[in-house]
Amino acid sequence: MKIAMVSEQASPLARDLGQGAHVAELSAAMTALGHEVTVYTRRAEPSSPERVRTGDGYELVRVCAGPAEELTEDAVVAHLGDFAGFLADEWRLRPPDVVHAHHWTSGLAAVLGARRLQIPVVHSPHGLGTHTAPQRSDAEALVAREAAWSVATSSAEAARLQALGVRRTRSSTVPCGVDLELFHPDGPAITRGRFKRVVTADDPKSANGFGELITALSTLDETELVVVGEDARTRWQRRARERGLADRVVFAGAVPRLKRPALLRSADVVVCTPDAEPFGILALEAMACGVPVVATAVGALADVVVHDVTGLLVAPHDVRALTRALRRSLGDETLLQEFGSAARDRMAARYPTARLAAEMVAVYERADLAAARREGSSITA
Template identity: 60%
Template sequence: MRIAMVSVMANPLTEGTGQGAHVQQMAAALCRLGHEVTVYTRRTTPKSHDRVRTDEKFEVVQVPAGPAEPLSGDELVAHLGEFAEFLAEEWRLSSPDVVHSHHWQSGLVALISAHRVQVPVVHSHHGLGVADDEKRADAERLLARMASWTVTTCTQEIAQLMQLGVRRTQASVVPAGVDLDLFKPEGPAAARGSLRRVVTVGRLEPGSGFATVVAALSVVDDVELVIVGDKAQANPVAAQLRKLARTLGSLDRVVFAGVVPQVKMPALLRSADVVVCMPRSEPFGLAALEAMACGVPVIATAVGALTDVITHNVSGLHVPPNDARALARLLRLLLADDTKRQELGVAARDRVAARYSRERLANEAVAVYERVDPVHGNE
């Protein structure tokens, strides 16, 4: 099957977390099943190649739509027409069997372009907009009505989508997947000092929950916090976190690791006593899944995909968002109990292996594609 993925804002070549990582994982797994996958994203640097064939065999096309520089979501809207024209021309010459769009901007250009060549569109919202964002709300309602099928990465989003008009019989949950050959308990661990280690992973942006983790760390003794995400230099959120840690007297125990390549993430995760994920919303849960696959216990907020991924007190622990006191209490209990950490780590690995392998989830995605593609669905 020839599959086109549209991910306008999240480039699987450069974004190691969130949507970009999810698209990369799904495209790689689909290629391993023998499918042909092309990912379309927007060019954001002038020196980037037009087309890149990855080691995982999928192709990334970096579409010239607007200036070759990062743009905000509002700035990007003016250039979605250029993106759609590029796709329409490309697909007129050689059309895919199915299009899978990720996030609302991608969904709009996919609907426009795929309609011209009569190709079905599967759409993933990856979180819904706030009520006062009228452009996004209108787009999401349109996508709910017009997409051939809707795929979500967590069950919590299904109820919201039904309120938009998505029929439950035309929606599926296909969560994010993990490369279990790479993320596993066996293998080297990154070097560390005498302090116990807590690791948290995500983008340095409001809503990440990093401030809650820093606040909790300040009242938990003999623990260092390693923050993995974007480059911390000149990042305003990183500056705020440093100021908070300095005020709380824990700056010397906070490490900004920056961007860690995927091949080095397992070793870093294995070096952690606990991994903490404290976002206010989370459609993917990739950071938690990768830590769990490495057999590391996870404390996470009960939001989005994290409610599916973790069964409280079985494969991890849940904590309310923004509650530094509750997080500190759980960290103290867990760091003092080697047996409990081991039990949670083993159960976490079993949970991921049973439900979240890339191959299983790629097969579930293909089952959706075959439903909307009459040719391959009848083979």
């Protein structure tokens, strides 16, 4: 199958733990299954080549649409017409069997680019209903109507799709997956000192509860925090210093995917405390390494982490609950081992990337049939 992935605002080569990582993982797995995958993203650096073949075998196309620099979501809207025009021209010459658009900006460009070409579009909204911008709400509703199929990554997002009017017969839930051959408990771990270790990630694009985590850490003795994230030091070093934690907070920078297993294995607990989370990638990777997760009960995290089985769930911004969860888990080595073992078992049972890639291909096949039926009914009418 020829698959066109559209990820306008998140390159799969970016070093993030969000949409870019999800698209990269999915594209690599589908390529390994024998499918021909091309990913389209907006060029954000002038020196980047337009087309490259990635190490995982899929093609990456950087589309010139607007200035070659990072743009805000609001700013990029003005250039979606150019992005859609490029896709339409490209797909006339190289028609894919299916288009899979990620996020609402990609969805809008994809449905416009594919509209006259009779190519089915599958849309993953990623974060549906977690915003208040009227422009985005209108666009999401339009894409939901135009797309042949909608895919949620969590049960919460599936419910929001239905609230938007998407029928169950035209939607599926396929969560993000994890590479169990890379992320597993048996392997090297980064050397650490005598303190307990908590690992978290900073996402500058969302409210990640880091302030609450710093407050909780200030009440815990002999516990250090390792923060993954390219700009985390700039954003949070002052907060850590003000709390008297400068010597117990380590800013690790952007940790490449191949080096994350060793870091995660060194952790006693991984903490994920965002307001909203459509992917849950750090939690997936940690659990695959046999590390318990303390997380907010939002989005994909509420599905991935089974409370009191693979880790603990807390409400967003509840410092007391977060502190209790950390005290309970870090203070009981037997509980940590039980949570970690159950976490690995859960990843093996439900979240292998290859399995979920095959599920997504089955969705593409259903979308193709749905699009054909829709086209046939419009001709008959």
